[in-house]
Amino acid sequence: MGLLFHIGQYFMLLGEVFSKPERRSVYWRRTVEEMELLGVKSLGIVALLSLFMGAVIAIQTKTNIDSPLIPFYVVGFTVRQSTILEFSPTIISLILAGKVGSTIAAEIGSMRVREQIDALDIMGVNSAGYLILPKIIATALINPFLIMISMFLSIFGGWMAGVVTGIISSENYIAGVQWDFDPYIVTYALIKTGVFAVIIATVSAYHGYYTRGGTREVGISSTKAVVYSDVVILIANYLLTQLLLL
Amino acid sequence: MIEVRGLWKSFGNVEVLQDINTTFKKGKVNQVIGKSGSGKSVLAKCIVGLTPLTRGEVLYNGESFQAMDKERRKALRQEIGMLFQSSALFDSLTVLENVMFPLRMFATMSVPQMRERADFCLHRVNIMGQDKKYPAELSGGMQKRVGIARAIAMQPQYLFVDEPNSGLDPQTSIVIDNLIREITEEFNTTTLVITHDMNSLMGIADEVYFIHNKHLWWQGTRAELVKSDNRELEEFIFAGSLMRQVRKALRGE
Numbered sequence: 381m382g383l384l385f386h387i388g389q390y391f392m393l394l395g396e397v398f399s400k401p402e403r404r405s406v407y408w409r410r411t412v413e414e415m416e417l418l419g420v421k422s423l424g425i426v427a428l429l430s431l432f433m434g435a436v437i438a439i440q441t442k443t444n445i446d447s448p449l450i451p452f453y454v455v456g457f458t459v460r461q462s463t464i465l466e467f468s469p470t471i472i473s474l475i476l477a478g479k480v481g482s483t484i485a486a487e488i489g490s491m492r493v494r495e496q497i498d499a500l501d502i503m504g505v506n507s508a509g510y511l512i513l514p515k516i517i518a519t520a521l522i523n524p525f526l527i528m529i530s531m532f533l534s535i536f537g538g539w540m541a542g543v544v545t546g547i548i549s550s551e552n553y554i555a556g557v558q559w560d561f562d563p564y565i566v567t568y569a570l571i572k573t574g575v576f577a578v579i580i581a582t583v584s585a586y587h588g589y590y591t592r593g594g595t596r597e598v599g600i601s602s603t604k605a606v607v608y609s610d611v612v613i614l615i616a617n618y619l620l621t622q623l624l625l626l
Numbered sequence: 627m628i629e630v631r632g633l634w635k636s637f638g639n640v641e642v643l644q645d646i647n648t649t650f651k652k653g654k655v656n657q658v659i660g661k662s663g664s665g666k667s668v669l670a671k672c673i674v675g676l677t678p679l680t681r682g683e684v685l686y687n688g689e690s691f692q693a694m695d696k697e698r699r700k701a702l703r704q705e706i707g708m709l710f711q712s713s714a715l716f717d718s719l720t721v722l723e724n725v726m727f728p729l730r731m732f733a734t735m736s737v738p739q740m741r742e743r744a745d746f747c748l749h750r751v752n753i754m755g756q757d758k759k760y761p762a763e764l765s766g767g768m769q770k771r772v773g774i775a776r777a778i779a780m781q782p783q784y785l786f787v788d789e790p791n792s793g794l795d796p797q798t799s800i801v802i803d804n805l806i807r808e809i810t811e812e813f814n815t816t817t818l819v820i821t822h823d824m825n826s827l828m829g830i831a832d833e834v835y836f837i838h839n840k841h842l843w844w845q846g847t848r849a850e851l852v853k854s855d856n857r858e859l860e861e862f863i864f865a866g867s868l869m870r871q872v873r874k875a876l877r878g879e
Contacts, residue, residue, distance in 0.1 A: 402731050491716075498676055499714040502786075503728045504703030 390586050396508035397516070397582075410514035411521075418480045418515065418581075419522030423529070425479060426472055430463075430530040433471070434537030437462055442547045455548050456556020459538035461565070468530040469569040470617050473576035476523065477609035481584035484515055485605030488588030489598040497589070512585040516578055523577035524570050531569070568624045575620060576613050583609045627652045628673060628784065628816055633682035635665070635672055642668050644840040646682070650818050652783075655810050655830050657819045660837035661862065666820045667711075669837065670786055673818070674706060675699065686784070704732050707777030707815075711789040713769040715761040715776070721748070722757040725775045732780065747775040751805060767798035774805055778813065785815040791823045799823065803830045824869055827851075836862065 401407045441458040488511055491497050500507035535557055542548035584605035591601040633646040642665040650656040660666045671677040673684050675691055684691045686702060694702065715724050725744040733740060748754065751771040761769055770790060777785060787806055791799035807830040810817040821827065827834065827848070834851050836844040836859050844859045851863065852873060864870045 406730055495710040495712050495714040496716055498671075499708065499710060499716075501676060502674055502703060502706055502708045503731065503780075504700040505728075505731055 386586075389590070390582070393508055393512075393586055393589060394582060396506060397512045397585075399506060399509055401509055401513065402505060407510070407514055410510070411517045414514045414518035415522045418483065418518055419526060422476060422479055422526060425475065426526050426530050427533055429472065429475060430468065430533035431537035431540075433467055434459055434463060434534030434539075435541035437467070437534075438538035438541045438553075439545065439547065442542070452548075452552045453556030453559045455542060456535075456538070456553040457559050458556075459535055459553075460557045460561070463531055463534040463538075464565050464569050467534060468527045469572040469576065470613070472527060472530050473523070473573060473580065473613055474610055476526070477576075477580045477584075477613060478606050480519065481580050481605045481609045482602040484581060484584040485588035485591075485602045486598055488512070488585055489591035489601040490595075492589065492591045493594055493598060508589065512582070512589070515585060516581040519577040519581045520574055523580075524573050527569065527573045531566075568620075571624065572617065572620050575616055579612050579616060580609050583612055627687055628818070629685040629688075630669075630673065631683050631685065633669070633672060633684070634680045635668055635677070636680045641840055643672070643837075646842045648835060648842055648845060650816055651833060652816045653810065653814045654832035655807055655817045655819060656833045656835065657821055657827055657831040658835045658837060659822055659827060659862070662822065664837045665840065666822075666837050667788055670788055670818060670820050674708065674786055675703075704728070704780055705783045706786065707780065707782035707784070708786040709770065709773045709777050709788065709790060711792055713761070713766075713773040715769055715772055717761055720758050720760055721753065721764070721772050724761070724772060725779050727776065728780050743779060744775075747779050748772070750778070750809075751775045752801075766793050767795075767801065770794065770798075770802050771805065774802075774809065778809060781813065783815060785810065785813075785817040787817065787819045789820055789822075791821065791826055796825065799826065800829065806830060824863060824866070827863075828872070838862070 437459045438455055441455045445454065488497075491511070497507045497511070500510060539550065539553050539557075542553050543550050587601045587605040587608065588598075591597050628650040630646050630648050630650075633643060634641070635643040646669065658666045658669060668677060672679050675684075679692065683693070686705075689702075691699065691702070715721075716727065719727065722741075722744055725747050726740050729735065729740040729743060733743075735743070748757070751774050753768060753771050753775060756764065756768065756772075761772070764772065785806075790802050790806060794802065803826045806817060806819060809815065819826070819831075831848050833847060834845065835842060836856075838844075838858050844854065844856050846854065851859070854860070864873050
């Protein structure tokens with residue numbers, strides 16, 4: 381019953397969020413601010429993780445399947461496939477759920493317990509729309525760029541690790557990255573990213589918006605936002621993979 | 627004018643308010659008093675529509691809030707200004723942006739006109755030269771004054787004030803009280819103040835509403851309050867020795 385209640389309340393909140401904005405210009409300005417706060421400020425962690433993950437995948441692949449029977453291009457190929465198919469869209473989205481999701485839930489939760497959402501409602505502002513819609517649009521617009529940067533940096537990280545450690549030549553790595561490339565996997569990854577971005581923004585905002593109590597409850601909401609965003613992302617990942625790849 | 631008819635409010639099985647019937651008058655400071663947890667703030671939240679009623683209705687100038695559609699409620703809310711206990715200023719906005727916020731969302735005026743209106747409101751509450759500061763950089767009293775400036779930005783017909791003096795020193799409390807009094811007279815608003823500050827009550831109340839034991843236990847003017855022999859009201863108002871001496875002086879005893 382509890383789960384059904386939350387699912388119902390979540391979709392009712394989305395109904396409020398997507399109702400007509402009072403002033404489009406104000407909403408747009410907020411969207412640009414959110415793109416900076418939720419997107420641009422996440423670039424550092426995304427870049428760092430991607431570089432190192434690409435490097436680790438390259439080294440792991442080479443050291444675990446080092447056999448004369450394995451073709452030369454396997455390292456570059458494995459880094460590309462694992463990066464584009466899963467690492468960048470899914471793992472980075474899970475990381476972003478931790479960083480961005482907790483920020484969203486804490487911000488909205490704090491506004492709730494400090495009566496700022498009540499103040500918006502009293503003024504006649506659609507508080508759900510004003511607070512949540514710009515975050516959804518911002519994450520849905522900026523996350524695909526973050527993920528594309530992540531894809532590039534991860535593959536670049538694999539190349540750097542391979543060349544620097546001398547386990548693979550630059551030519552072989554690049555040949556592997558280019559081997560049997562199907563552009564659809566990028567489309568698949570970006571569709572997933574867009575869906576995960578909406579999940580992160582809405583699930584986190586839901587937990588923040590319905591925070592009751594004080595600062596302790598804001599902390600609990602932040603934690604719940606991350607946990608539930610991750611769970612929903614994993615379920616959506618499975619469903620999307622089945623829908624788009626099979 | 628705000629009329630409350632047969633208002634009941636409960637949270638689950640816990641009844642907070644029972645059968646509240648009253649009228650809050652226009653151009654007057656209507657003060658709702660009662661012990662902590664008596665349901666004063668719940669009453670205010672029910673009246674402004676932040677909390678749904680269990681039963682009853684609230685009428686704004688004869689129009690039932692409960693019968694209004696979403697758009698009409700939205701329009702009505704632009705006629706309501708509210709100062710919250712915590713001031714509820716938006717942390718990420720400066721003082722000026724906070725006051726301009728309702729104007730940006732709803733007013734059909736140019737940015738210079740909005741700026742002019744915001745400056746007028748800030749000037750009215752004696753906040754000058756603080757435009758670019760953020761709420762966290764202001765004292766509690768200044769935050770309350772900025773909250774009042776934001777509440778009057780849209781020239782409201784109804785002003786709700788929740789515990790205006792909580793956390794303030796007596797001198798600043800008097801400044802805030804006087805501001806509420808002046809704004810009520812100047813803009814002819816229906817002002818509803820939730821308080822348990824007796825100084826505020828004796829200083830600015832026109833009409834007093836005492837919530838006790840879930841009911842509207844007593845209501846009357848400030849002069850009637852001093853003469854009242856309602857036991858529960860007396861116990862609440864004149865609990866302190868200072869207030870007992872004030873009563874003796876007022877009654878000429």
